Amino acid sequence: MKQSDRVTRIPKSAIHEMTRLSKQYDDVAFLSWAKPSGGTPEHINRAAINAIQKGLTGEYSASDGLVQLREEIVRKLKRDNNIEGKADELLVTVGAIEGLAAAVLATIDPGDEVILPSPTYSTHIRQVELASGKPVLVPLIEEQNYALDIAAVRSAITDKTRAIMYCNPNNPTGTVFPESQLRQLAKIAIEHDLMVITDEAYEYFVFDGNRHFSIASVPEMKKQVISAYTLTKTYAMTGWRVGYVHADEAVIAQIRKAHIPLAICAPVVSQYAAIAALQGSQDCISEFRQHYFIARNLMCERLDQLPEVFDYVKPGGSYLMFPRIKLAEGRDSLAFCKQLLRDIQVSTTPGVAFGPTGESHLRLSFCVLEETINLAFDRMEKYFG
Numbered sequence: 001m002k003q004s005d006r007v008t009r010i011p012k013s014a015i016h017e018m019t020r021l022s023k024q025y026d027d028v029a030f031l032s033w034a035k036p037s038g039g040t041p042e043h044i045n046r047a048a049i050n051a052i053q054k055g056l057t058g059e060y061s062a063s064d065g066l067v068q069l070r071e072e073i074v075r076k077l078k079r080d081n082n083i084e085g086k087a088d089e090l091l092v093t094v095g096a097i098e099g100l101a102a103a104v105l106a107t108i109d110p111g112d113e114v115i116l117p118s119p120t121y122s123t124h125i126r127q128v129e130l131a132s133g134k135p136v137l138v139p140l141i142e143e144q145n146y147a148l149d150i151a152a153v154r155s156a157i158t159d160k161t162r163a164i165m166y167c168n169p170n171n172p173t174g175t176v177f178p179e180s181q182l183r184q185l186a187k188i189a190i191e192h193d194l195m196v197i198t199d200e201a202y203e204y205f206v207f208d209g210n211r212h213f214s215i216a217s218v219p220e221m222k223k224q225v226i227s228a229y230t231l232t233k234t235y236a237m238t239g240w241r242v243g244y245v246h247a248d249e250a251v252i253a254q255i256r257k258a259h260i261p262l263a264i265c266a267p268v269v270s271q272y273a274a275i276a277a278l279q280g281s282q283d284c285i286s287e288f289r290q291h292y293f294i295a296r297n298l299m300c301e302r303l304d305q306l307p308e309v310f311d312y313v314k315p316g317g318s319y320l321m322f323p324r325i326k327l328a329e330g331r332d333s334l335a336f337c338k339q340l341l342r343d344i345q346v347s348t349t350p351g352v353a354f355g356p357t358g359e360s361h362l363r364l365s366f367c368v369l370e371e372t373i374n375l376a377f378d379r380m381e382k383y384f385g
């Protein structure tokens, strides 16, 4: 039976493939997943249990999400993103991912082009392909800490370009794009009437004095930005599947039309957990950030001990880094990842999964226990030494 070309053409997810392969071994030092492992804070769990016990969670919510949650999000956007929003400009989604999928579907028609500075999160590339769009990958400048190449973005624009889509901080490189560059990008979007779709999943995890800047805080961009956020990374809630999208009211109305056939609404129990997360103490965020900061520094120190094997740019944010493999066998990053897993049970993610300029790199997650980082690097030092 014939299956859709659109889906058949999509390559297997390298991240999920490495997870599957890792299950064949005991005692894997696992650096493949970008997910917090510390557990959801107790007060959030308790709020969900209370909501269940009160019988509040057994039915769909409104498709845009509980009003109380959207009102909390409005306060958060003002406080932390400098965005003046309204509850009617919000859609609560099944993680950031479903919101982004709906946003892409609402923005492009088949054959339209979306510019993605890359390497970038492979899921964004797949979302454009699923909407029958054409991802146009514009390389970041690795030699300048993976900076946005504004001139290259400008020259990639054609009469089919509809949107620019990026994550900030970036997965997989951990780059925090500075306000000055994002303002230049905003200017280009305004000049060419393009939508900007942002994924700000790692907004709170920035280090070394970097500041997270939301392009939707530029008032002239009001009608031209769709911003996706998530509680899943911020509060260690990846399994709860709850995030949200903010855009101008007319744009949100269109995204909602794509959201309903994808999800109807976000899980209601998770929406109650999200209210508690936003209303409660935010100390857990700084604790997570401090943990990632220490883990990042440790990973950098350990990479410094392998100068013949890796070059790297210290990530200013996220909990991911993207070292270049200097060895000849690293030119095929998938084969190199499989070799590391098979020979020393260290699980990483091949850079090629994040676009062609990701080839010859590995993505390493430092959202793990320090002992996992040490175990992985003890093994690599012995192996390459």
Ligand SMILES: Cc1ncc(COP(=O)(O)O)c(C=O)c1O
Pocket (backbone or CB within 6 Å): 034, 094, 095, 096, 097, 098, 121, 167, 170, 171, 199, 201, 202, 229, 230, 231, 232, 233, 238, 241, 242, 243
């Ligand atoms: C950049 C980025 N956006 C979104 C997600 C997933 O977010 P959510 O769990 O909210 O769907 C990930 C997960 O790895 C990610 O790295």
